[in-house]
Amino acid sequence: MERSQLKDVVADVPSLRGVFVTAMPDCLLFDAWILPNETWIPEDTASFFGDLVRANREGLKALKSWSSEMQVTIESADLLLVLKELRSDFVVTLAFQREAPLGMVRMYTKRLLDRLDGVLPRLEAKERPRSIRVREFLEKYAPDPHAALARVSLRTGISLDALRKPEALSAPQLDAFEESVKDILGLETLSI
Amino acid sequence: MSAPEADDDDPESLTGEGVTVVRGHGCFRRLTWEIHLGEPPRSWPSFRDALVGGGFVDHTRLPSVWDFEAPGGHRLIVLPETGRLQLRLHYLSEPDGRPELALSMASGLARLVPRE
Amino acid sequence: MSTVPASASESLRVYLPDHDLMAMAGAPAVYHCHHFNLFLDQTVDDALGREGGAQLRFNAARESAHTFLQQLCVRKGAVTPVEKMQCAMETFAAMGHGKLQVGAAAAGGAAIGEFLHYGYSWMQKYGQKVRRRSPADAFAAGYAAAAVEVAFGVPRETMDTAEIACVATRAEQCRFELKQSASPPAQVAPVRDTEVRAQLRPTFNGGDEETIAGIAKGLRDFTAGVSGDERGLVQAFGVFVTMHLAGYYNRISFDALAATEKRAPDSVGVLEELLRESGHVCVFNTFGGILASPEWEGMVGKHSGDPRPIVAGSLAIARALGFGHWTLQEFVPNKTLVVRAPATYESVYYLSRHGVAKRGPELFFQGAALAIAQLAHRVKWTEPVHLTAEVYEALFHGGALPWKVEQTQSTAMGHPFSEVVVTHVGA
Numbered sequence: 001m002e003r004s005q006l007k008d009v010v011a012d013v014p015s016l017r018g019v020f021v022t023a024m025p026d027c028l029l030f031d032a033w034i035l036p037n038e039t040w041i042p043e044d045t046a047s048f049f050g051d052l053v054r055a056n057r058e059g060l061k062a063l064k065s066w067s068s069e070m071q072v073t074i075e076s077a078d079l080l081l082v083l084k085e086l087r088s089d090f091v092v093t094l095a096f097q098r099e100a101p102l103g104m105v106r107m108y109t110k111r112l113l114d115r116l117d118g119v120l121p122r123l124e125a126k127e128r129p130r131s132i133r134v135r136e137f138l139e140k141y142a143p144d145p146h147a148a149l150a151r152v153s154l155r156t157g158i159s160l161d162a163l164r165k166p167e168a169l170s171a172p173q174l175d176a177f178e179e180s181v182k183d184i185l186g187l188e189t190l191s192i
Numbered sequence: 193m194s195a196p197e198a199d200d201d202d203p204e205s206l207t208g209e210g211v212t213v214v215r216g217h218g219c220f221r222r223l224t225w226e227i228h229l230g231e232p233p234r235s236w237p238s239f240r241d242a243l244v245g246g247g248f249v250d251h252t253r254l255p256s257v258w259d260f261e262a263p264g265g266h267r268l269i270v271l272p273e274t275g276r277l278q279l280r281l282h283y284l285s286e287p288d289g290r291p292e293l294a295l296s297m298a299s300g301l302a303r304l305v306p307r308e
Numbered sequence: 309m310s311t312v313p314a315s316a317s318e319s320l321r322v323y324l325p326d327h328d329l330m331a332m333a334g335a336p337a338v339y340h341c342h343h344f345n346l347f348l349d350q351t352v353d354d355a356l357g358r359e360g361g362a363q364l365r366f367n368a369a370r371e372s373a374h375t376f377l378q379q380l381c382v383r384k385g386a387v388t389p390v391e392k393m394q395c396a397m398e399t400f401a402a403m404g405h406g407k408l409q410v411g412a413a414a415a416g417g418a419a420i421g422e423f424l425h426y427g428y429s430w431m432q433k434y435g436q437k438v439r440r441r442s443p444a445d446a447f448a449a450g451y452a453a454a455a456v457e458v459a460f461g462v463p464r465e466t467m468d469t470a471e472i473a474c475v476a477t478r479a480e481q482c483r484f485e486l487k488q489s490a491s492p493p494a495q496v497a498p499v500r501d502t503e504v505r506a507q508l509r510p511t512f513n514g515g516d517e518e519t520i521a522g523i524a525k526g527l528r529d530f531t532a533g534v535s536g537d538e539r540g541l542v543q544a545f546g547v548f549v550t551m552h553l554a555g556y557y558n559r560i561s562f563d564a565l566a567a568t569e570k571r572a573p574d575s576v577g578v579l580e581e582l583l584r585e586s587g588h589v590c591v592f593n594t595f596g597g598i599l600a601s602p603e604w605e606g607m608v609g610k611h612s613g614d615p616r617p618i619v620a621g622s623l624a625i626a627r628a629l630g631f632g633h634w635t636l637q638e639f640v641p642n643k644t645l646v647v648r649a650p651a652t653y654e655s656v657y658y659l660s661r662h663g664v665a666k667r668g669p670e671l672f673f674q675g676a677a678l679a680i681a682q683l684a685h686r687v688k689w690t691e692p693v694h695l696t697a698e699v700y701e702a703l704f705h706g707g708a709l710p711w712k713v714e715q716t717q718s719t720a721m722g723h724p725f726s727e728v729v730v731t732h733v734g735a
Contacts, residue, residue: 141437141438142438143433143434143437143438144347144350145701145705146585146700146701146704146705147347147351147582147585150578150581150582150585151350151351151354151582153575153578154351154354154355154568154575154578154579154582155354155357157572157574157575159574160578183358183441184438185438185439186438186439186440186441187439214692216546216600216692217546217596217597217600217601217693217694217695221432224546226692253530253533254526254530254603254606254607256606256607257602257603257606257607269602269603271602271605271606273606274605274606274610276602276605278602283539283543
């Protein structure tokens with residue numbers, strides 16, 4: 001999809017400050033539109049929105065309360081954010097002005113998502129090896145990214161060279177890798 | 193959900209009333225600020241006297257590095273030879289209001305600068 | 309009773325003549341910041357596992373604190389148990405480790421910590437990013453155990469402490485339980501100031517000596533007045549600073565290495581690399597913070613942009629922090645840096661505790677020298693300096709480092725001095 005299309009999609013939506021389209025499961029920015037006076041950097045936010053929706057989905061599943069209609073609404077100090085999964089390919093985040101009436105936001109959210117569903121392409125599900133996604137997850141969230149792989153190596157006994165090319169790890173090595181990443185990040189599970 | 197706290201790694205500066213404060217090196221919650229007065233003091237000894245008269249307590253140990261405790265427990269470091277002023281806010285100061293507090297204190301300092 | 313002056317360092321801190329090694333009440337001591345402290349503790353836990361790492365860190369803290377507190381109480385005239393306990397806790401806070409209240413006797417008891425250096429600074433540095441699931445204050449735990457041993461005449465290294473709540477795991481406060489150990493470890497001879505002095509060789513100087521010595525003296529005079537604030541923390545140069553027991557750092561580093569050599573010899577190289585990196589972390593944060601400070605500008609002057617004064621200044625900082633008499637033997641910008649010392653805080657410990665080393669064991673020294681070269685060449689000191697985590701990543705992790713380091717001599721190996729050679733990879 002070209003950026004001009006996203007601009008057209010949002011053209012008549014009042015109180016809208018920005019739209020972020022995050023490609024899943026990699027949580028990479030696919031496209032964005034923001035008002036000209038906004039100073040946001042879409043690349044800095046897209047992955048967090050993807051992670052947020054994924055964590056929400058997993059949490060609701062654990063509570064046996066998940067449905068595909070689920071959406072996340074965040075009322076921050078000056079923003080009203082709506083995050084919604086669109087098919088399994090995308091997470092769409094709509095940023096409205098904080099004072100926008102909720103009913104209007106819901107109505108325009110549905111309208112926008114319908115339009116986006118029509119223009120966003122079907123992404124080929126390129127399932128990359130889990131080991132690579134584990135490494136990327138670690139490097140994205142580790143408190144000391146510069147030392148993260150060395151710490152995993154020391155904990156697991158897997159060589160640094162092997163961790164740099166994790167697609168060749170054996171199944172037990174991958175298990176050990178994941179366990180150490182969970183431990184480093186203080187997580188019970190990895191949502192990847 | 194509240195907005196996340198500003199990242200300490202973001203550079204930050206504020207300007208007002210002719211003074212500018214720029215966050216200095218320091219990893220703790222926007223506590224350290226470099227102060228740029230619009231018009232630096234012409235006489236540093238007079239500025240020192242004005243600071244003491246304004247309630248700043250002189251704790252200087254190195255002759256070239258003046259160290260004052262400001263009301264509220266904040267610290268002001270003054271280098272008369274290079275004109276550098278660094279404000280170190282007290283750790284109990286309200287985290288969200290630190291940039292504004294730094295700017296307000298810098299404005300107060302500018303008013304203490306002797307004009308003669 | 310106030311057995312300890314407001315600044316613990318005023319009357320107890322001694323620099324060994326001409327070697328720039330520091331001792332507090334007869335115990336080898338150095339200054340290090342929270343970035344280094346947390347990085348090193350984490351590295352030990354990575355090598356030995358969470359439980360093994362915590363146990364080693366506790367044992368090292370208890371051992372080094374016992375040696376320290378025994379002498380401290382003698383020198384401060386503390387005689388009764390309550391005087392000794394008070395002496396220990398006041399000094400703990402004055403050294404920047406936080407507030408520790410121990411309510412225990414020979415049979416055991418409890419302790420409460422507030423603003424403990426490790427737990428509190430961990431939360432400040434990492435708390436918004438990750439959840440920690442194990443306590444962080446093994447040093448405070450070991451110190452509390454040693455305080456009870458010294459105060460109540462309990463045999464050395466026989467008290468155990470468990471940290472049952474820690475602010476780093478989001479508890480309200482740090483709490484400890486103390487009891488007699490069911491299986492005290494075998495004791496080894498302590499490494500005190502006395503043992504260090506006994507092995508020192510003649511000292512020497514290098515390039516820019518007058519400059520380096522002058523700055524080092526100025527910094528020493530400045531730090532002599534530094535003491536813990538009302539929290540028991542020292543916040544300066546953009547970091548939390550501790551005056552720390554060198555025996556703690558040395559034991560956790562060398563014992564972790566020895567255990568890894570036995571358990572997983574293939575991992576020794578990675579551990580050594582992380583121990584070297586602790587030198588990068590220290591130099592970047594503490595040396596960088598000092599170099600960027602108004603105190604430095606006032607004492608030394610504005611930075612010129614020439615890397616040599618940064619190198620000389622860094623060696624002066626190392627001396628003032630008690631790392632040893634680091635001298636400049638050779639410096640060719642963008643090519644070579646050779647740093648030599650008659651002894652380092654690592655080498656004197658290694659030789660006393662482990663005997664002659666087979667290879668250069670001063671990994672902190674190696675990493676620090678490399679980081680000094682990097683700081684001198686890659687940071688624009690004439691512009692406003694923001695030494696952030698991103699800058700660290702860019703300097704030390706953004707691809708292969710432009711420098712390599714080699715330890716060519718070590719007093720721990722029986723050589724007359726310790727020497728590290730830092731070479732530009734493209735040179």
